Amino acid sequence: MPKIITANHLVVGDVVFLAEDGWTPVVDRAVVADDDAALEQLLARAAQAEAANIVVGPYAVDIRREGGRIVPLHYREAMRTRGPTVRPDLGHQAELGSQR
Amino acid sequence: MYRYDEFDARFVADRAAQFRDQVRRRLDGTLSEEEFRPLRLMNGLYLQLHAYMLRIAIPYGVLGSQQLRQLAMIADRWDRGYGHFTTRQNIQFNWPKLADVPDILDALAAVEMHAIQTSGNCIRNVTTDQFAGVAADEVEDPRPYCELLRQWSSLHPEFSFLPRKFKIAVTGAPFDRAAVKVHDIGLRMHRNEAGEPGFEVIVGGGLGRTPMVGKTVRDFLPVAELVPYVTAIMRVYNRFGRRDNKYKARIKILVHEIGVDAFSELVEAEYRAGDHAAGIELAVGEVERIAAYFAPPAYEDLPERDPGHMARLFENRDFARWVRQSTAPHTVRGYSIANISLKPIGGIPGDASSAQMRAVADLADRHSFGEIRVAHEQNLVLPNVPKRDLFALWEGLVEADLGTPNLGLVSDIIACPGMDYCSLATARSIPVAQAISRRFADLALQSDVGDLRINISGCINACGHHHVAHLGILGLEKRGVESYQITLGGSGDENAALGQLLGPGFAADEIVDAVEAVVRVYLADRRGPEERFLDFFRRVGIKHFKEAVYVPV
Secondary structure (H helix, E strand, O other): OOEEEEEEEOOOOOEEEEEOOEEEOOHHHEOOEOOHHHHHHHHHHHHHHHHOOOEEEEEEEEEEEEOOEEEEOOHHHHHHHHOOOOOOOOOHHHHHHHHO | OOOOOHHHHHHHHHHHHHHHHHHHHHHOOOOOHHHHHHHHHOOOEEEOOOOEEEEEOOHHHEEEHHHHHHHHHHHHHHOOOEEEEOOOOOEEEOOOOHHHHHHHHHHHHOOOOOOOOOOOOOEOOOEEOOOOOOEOOOOOOOHHHHHHHHHHHOOOHHHOOOOOOEOEEEEOOOOOOOOHHHOOEEEEEEEOOOOOEEEEEEEOOEOOOOOEOOEEEEEEEEHHHHHHHHHHHHHHHHHHOOOOOHHHOOHHHHHHHHOHHHHHHHHHHHHHHOOOHHHHHHHHHHHHHHHHHHOOOOOOOOOOOOHHHHHHHHHOHHHHHHHHHHEEEEOOOOEEEEEEOOOOOOOOOOEEEHHHHHHHHHHHHHHOOOEEEEOOOOOEEEEEEEHHHHHHHHHHHHHOOOOOOOOOOOOOOEEOOHHHOOOOOOOOOHHHHHHHHHHOOOHHHHHHHOOOOEEEEOOOOOOOOHHHOOEEEEEEEEOOEEEEEEEEOOEOOOOOEOOEEOOOOEEOOOHHHHHHHHHHHHHHHOOOOOOOHHHHHHHHOHHHHHHHHOOOO
């Protein structure tokens, strides 16, 4: 099962995803681990970022690829990529618009 | 209203300064998240699904207009222009940045507010009747006792690390608007045969994953003995409450496991063993001192029937409808209690924009001696409105989109934030509340349905009080999708009862139809409009609804 790493940004609290070049609010830019070895590498990077006080509480999320996009399998994680479903003007869905 | 004395002000300012230093150390890496987490939680700062969330205490739901304006300022300056009033009479901001929280706490301290003990295993904000001090059916004003408990429990060294969180609710009226039977300790004021005020002490109620109605451990506790006696209860809980299992750590489990009689004996033994005489004496003077802060405002001598008000009622049907649904009898002649619905049709229950907060603050200054209350139903109250002013108040509320005349009706729904905000949630609550509200948008239909309270929780922790709703909805996850269970027949008042499960859950796109089916059964089969939903349910039982709702689709 392919996975990505998510966490919350320490200072702002926003949902972020581990990308090649650091942490991003755009889920489609997340690095995908397709096997256990790749996942371990990502988790090690995430732990470093947590120790460096960049993010809080990183964990792995199951995803599927849809075209060029990354879609978390669980609805909770799908909502985290966007923001409150009842306030489309708030959260990543408002700030990122078409990027997501 | 209670005003901070020098000690209170210093204590809250010191605490804000302490948290500023803790945040600084977290941001520079001196503190790890593991070390910082309990410190931020002690100051009401959670990390939720999308962002941090700051929960601010509104002691027993009483707010001054200056405080509400300051909350509006905080919403605009450091959050996203709105706040969410909770089922514990508090307010939450959903988007603060960690680095800004020390400034927010300073801004709160400037208006005698804080976020202390809005989280953690301590005694939380004491809650009460939103009509306290002005309700026509009241035995005595419970606010001085709430304030006494607040002062006693704030940073109480013995009770800062309890087995689990602890919630106390007080009502001064026989009609229980504070749901005291579903709190860790519920206190119901009444008078003994000599006419002296005292408390029925109820222990071990609660909702959550193991809902229970509290048991009475003392029929009549003289008011002066309140703090010593509650101390004895807390000591028994602190000593015998379970710490091995988070889900069995609330006092309700202790009371249930050893039985109310054994629990009561332990409390009485502790109470007898302690040297409480000095505490009782102290409490008498302290209650008098505190009660002075709650002296009635300078009411005018007004006629019971204001001719201008009566004429407006006659001329304007919308106003008359709002008055009928939103006002309650006041102790003082010529005055009303005015409820403000935070449940516009299709809106988010309990949310208020900063503009609405300012509008309410201004209306409170103009028409209610500058005082506002927060109800656990997630509505606001202006407790002291001259009847003569009701029309002007209503016009102001309508202008601020706060004039929905649905108080106590089917669209006045309690809903926790659910998965739209909360990291513990298993399903969303708010969209379900919005959809039900839209389905029953027709006010004539709502009036016909009458007294039917719907509460929605997005997980088993039951912040939405679904167990005590006439129609409760619990959102769960079932096979990877949201699923909603219905319970019927619950009640949080003086005849508290837990709802009964209707049957298997409904999918997100079925739940509103299921709710409507329940309501249609009631409308079709009730003896008449005078038979309220709850009475109908108690007469016909859950099976009657089951057969109608689960007909083959």
